[in-house]
Every structure is written in C-alpha cells, then in structure tokens.
C-alpha cells in the first residue's frame with residue numbers, strides 16, 4: 377500500500393503574529409515553524425500505522441522552498457520513508473493542489489492524505505482540490521481510517537452524527553482529530569531521517585487564482601467584566617439584557 | 623453579478639446556514655438563485671424569498687458531497703452565475719474546493735463579511751492564524767466562490783418571494799457507500815450549537831461532569847471540553863475544542879476550569895460572548911473573556927444552574 381501524505385509548514389501557534397511591507401506580508405522574524413498539527417498527528421501517524429500493519433510505503437510531499445527541508449526532516453524522523461519537495465513558493469491552494477496532483481498522477485498511490493486544514497490560513501481547501509484534479513473521491517473530515525483489502529473505511533463526523541463510509545481506493549482523505557495520536561520522534565528516527573532522500577521536483581506552470589492583498593488585526597475586546605461569584609443572578613441578567621445571548 | 627447559493631436541507635428543514643447563505647448572496651449581488659439540496663417542506667423553501675432569493679432550484683434527492691459537486695456545477699452552468707456561495711461548514715468544505723478546481727473559480731474560505739468590488743478588484747476578508755489576524759484576499763478568476771463563516775452576516779428578513787423550480791441534473795454515481803450513521807452523544811450537536819458549556823482540567827475528574835451537563839441542559843447548550851480532558855478520556859473526543867479539535871463559533875461560550883491556552887483559544891475565540899469561571903484571577907482566559915467569575919467552579923456552577931433555572935421559569 378502506497379500512501380502520499382501532504383505536509384505543510386506553519387508557524388507554531390504561540391508565535392507572535394505581525395506583518396511587514398505595509399501589512400502585506402507575514403513577518404517571519406523569530407517565528408518557529410512546525411509541521412501543521414493535523415498533517416503530522418493525524419494524517420502522517422495514521423499512514424505509518426497502516427504501513428506497519430499492511431506493508432507498503434509512506435511518502436510525504438510539500439510544496440515549498442528549500443527552508444522547508446527542516447520540517448520535512450521532522451516528518452521523516454517520525455517515520456516517513458521518503459519525501460518530495462516541489463520547489464516553489466505555495467501561492468494559493470489551487471497552485472499547491474495542482475502541483476501535488478501533477479506529481480501524484482505519474483505515480484501509483486492508493487491513498488492521498490492531507491490534514492483537515494492548516495493553522496495559518498485555515499483554508500481546508502487543498503485536499504478537495506487534489507481529489508478533483510485526480511478525478512478521485514474525497515472524504516472530509518476523516519476521524520477514523522481503516523483499510524481492508526482495497527476498501528478504505530472512514531468515520532466522518534458531520535452535523536452531530538458519525539457517518540461510516542466505505543470507498544474503494546484510490547481516494548483523497550482529509551484527516552482530523554481521532555484518527556491517531558501524536559508520535560514523538562526518537563533518536564533512531566532522527567538519525568535515520570538525515571540520510572532519507574528528499575526528491576526535489578521543479579514546479580509545473582500553474583496560475584494562482586487568489587492572492588492576499590492586505591492583513592489587519594481583529595478589533596480588540598472591550599475587556600472582561602468581573603462578576604461577584606456569589607451573585608450569579610447578575611451574570612444571567614447581563615447575558616440576557618446586555619449581551620442578549622440568552 | 624448573478625449569485626448562486628448552496629442551501630442544505632434535511633428532514634423537511636432548511637439548515638440555518640442555508641438561510642444565512644441566501645442573505646450573504648443578496649448582500650453580494652443579484653439575482654440570487656438558491657440551490658436547495660435535500661428534503662425541505664414547501665413553506666421552508668418558499669420562505670427563502672424573504673431572505674433574498676429570487677429563484678430556487680430544488681434538488682429533492684439526498685446526494686452525498688461528490689454528487690453535490692455535480693449538482694452545483696450544473697446549476698452554475700444553467701444560471702451563468704459569476705459568484706457561488708457556500709457555508710464554511712463540513713458540508714461546504716467537502717464541496718466548494720472541488721467545485722473551485724472544476725470550474726477554475728477562485729475560492730476564499732472562511733469569509734467574514736460580504737465582498738467588495740472597487741476598481742474591478744473582487745476582495746473579501748477572512749480569518750487567518752486562528753482568528754489572530756484578518757486577511758483581505760482578492761479573487762482573480764472570472765467565476766468566484768466564497769465560503770462564509772457562520773454568523774458572519776446573520777439573518778435578515780424582508781419582503782420578497784422566490785420562484786421555485788424542481789431541479790434534477792444528472793450526477794455521477796458515487797463510489798462512496800454510506801454503511802451506517804451513528805448519532806453522537808449529547809442532545810445538541812457541538813459544531814452547530816448556539817450555546818456551549820465547556821470544562822477543563824479544573825474539574826479534577828470525569829465524576830464531576832454532572833453539574834456541567836446539568837448546566838448545559840438547563841440552557842439548552844452543547845457540552846465541550848479542553849484537549850487534556852479528552853486525551854484522558856474524561857470526555858468523548860468529539861467534545862474537544864481548539865486548534866487540534868473542533869473550531870466553534872457559538873453565541874455564548876461558557877468556559878469552566880479551563881486556563882485559556884492559546885491552542886484552546888484558537889478554536890473558541892470567534893464566539894460572540896465568552897464567560898470564564900476560574901479560581902485563578904491570573905488565568906489567561908480572562909483576557910479573552912467578556913464576563914469573568916473568579917471563584918471555585920464547585921461553588922459557582924451550582925449557583926449558576928439555580929440562577930438560570932430561575933430565569934427560565936420567569937420567562938414562561
């Protein structure tokens with residue numbers, strides 16, 4: 377079983393969010409980058425578990441510049457077999473998805489896994505776009521994934537219910553919480569990752585469709601109103617009369 | 623600019639996000655065609671006119687997301703729409719990106735308000751960095767798709783009627799089989815809940831959740847929890863909210879015994895009103911709160927339950 381896991385680089389959640397160039401670019405000064413949590417914890421770890429029981433290969437793919445090799449090594453240390461880096465700045469979701477689809481079309485993957493969304497731009501777009509460009513089925517969010525022969529069985533939590541779905545592979549799945557637990561790379565993994573191959577592939581000519589033109593900070597909160605813990609009637613009154621939420 | 627809006631329906635009812643989508647569509651352009659997908663009562667469908675729909679295409683079959691991509695592509699073709707609107711919920715996330723890749727229509731997900739078009743540039747704002755910043759995004763393609771964040775424009779009614787037409791385009795057969803549907807625990811599904819009561823490690827153990835459930839029941843809220851609580855199996859994992867759990871946007875979020883770590887806030891800071899109960903006045907959550915109660919949850923929550931009960935009784 378051959379699985380392709382899409383990995384993206386995001387700023388650590390605790391990073392200070394600031395902008396440069398007249399608020400048009402994200403300021404990366406002193407920002408620590410990590411593998412996007414749902415790509416790492418859910419998609420990659422579940423892919424590795426499936427490989428460990430069923431055999432096969434787990435390849436990770438990133439659309440990004442040379443600097444992304446650092447997070448690629450981290451994912452290799454967790455256990456991926458090899459890596460592909462499409463050597464381009466990720467311009468928008470369509471650009472990223474089209475690059476990944478171009479690459480995947482020339483290979484024989486049974487599954488393509490993405491995270492449900494990245495924690496920087498919160499798009500939740502790349503997985504569906506890859507599926508469409510591959511002409512494959514798509515399931516999101518996937519909270520559980522099992523494989524039985526050629527059939528992938530997925531549990532998907534949508535609108536207060538869990539749907540149990542089955543689909544013949546290949547397909548694209550976007551991984552969300554519940555699918556696996558975080559794995560901390562051990563020393564052996566970290567050493568092995570140093571010699572695992574990162575294949576650098578030049579990008580296909582693709583036009584982006586959207587572009588960020590400006591950033592701004594959200595309006596500040598007015599500040600907390602403290603309420604006497606003995607007087608919960610006052611809280612209820614404020615929620616009803618002032619906040620008008622009950 | 624002709625607008626097409628995806629409207630989800632089931633068991634006779636139109637989802638709230640469907641009505642909001644029509645309002646969003648009306649504020650963005652005209653004419654507005656709502657594509658109602660799923661079983662919906664005639665009166666529900668007709669009421670879309672009051673929210674701004676000029677025309678309704680009603681697809682009565684229950685299709686899965688893959689088939690709904692075909693439905694929306696056919697509707698876009700039929701109406702020549704230049705803007706297509708989806709809610710940014712799990713259904714929208716399963717359809718909009720595929721439609722975007724198929725129609726070569728640029729997509730913005732998680733839009734906060736309606737688009738602006740100055741000097742021909744179509745721009746819309748969205749949340750980025752889990753709500754810590756807002757980005758303005760330009761769509762450069764002729765056809766455009768916007769997935770709006772729930773509660774970003776709200777519901778506004780006015781006079782108006784819509785013409786209604788049954789719509790049954792051909793769709794590809796899906797390879798995905800629905801084997802089983804299991805209802806999640808809890809009376810109110812969390813992702814769509816207007817009111818949410820959430821608790822964290824401050825509650826000490828799963829045996830203390832009785833008062834949390836009671837509070838939720840009294841006000842008709844869904845229950846949620848912080849990640850360590852779900853990790854320790856004190857609560858089911860679908861209740862886990864935050865950066866690695868579910869992101870929610872209720873009208874009211876009551877956080878009890880939760881410190882307010884940045885990863886937790888990432889999933890809840892879009893709530894309209896936040897109430898925090900914590901015995902540590904230095905807890906970071908107070909900085910993100912609208913109302914705060916510094917006190918012991920084991921004393922405060924029972925009082926809160928009584929106060930809400932009294933309020934509910936006075937409402938009748």
Ligand SMILES: Cc1cc2nc3c(=O)[nH]c(=O)nc-3n(C[C@H](O)[C@H](O)[C@H](O)COP(=O)(O)OP(=O)(O)OC[C@H]3O[C@@H](n4cnc5c(N)ncnc54)[C@H](O)[C@@H]3O)c2cc1C
Nearest residue numbers: 822823824848849864865866879880881883885886901919
């Ligand atoms: C990459 C990453 C992703 C993460 N994703 C998430 C996520 O999605 N969601 C999430 O929630 N966390 C997430 N976390 C974990 C997060 O950093 C915090 O550790 C977690 O949110 C803390 O949970 P808590 O507030 O319940 O517990 P604690 O931090 O232990 O806080 C308990 C709080 O209860 C208060 N308290 C104690 N006793 C009482 C009492 N009797 N009455 C009232 N208050 C009391 C304490 O003052 C304290 O503030 C993530 C962490 C990482 C590194």
Ligand SMILES: Nc1ncnc2c1ncn2[C@@H]1O[C@H](COP(=O)(O)O)[C@@H](O)[C@H]1O
Nearest residue numbers: 382384439490491493494499500501502
């Ligand atoms: N630059 C990228 N390279 C590889 N995969 C990506 C990239 N950006 C996003 N993805 C994948 O697509 C998922 C959804 O991302 P997004 O649509 O940007 O929210 C992520 O969780 C990744 O799995």
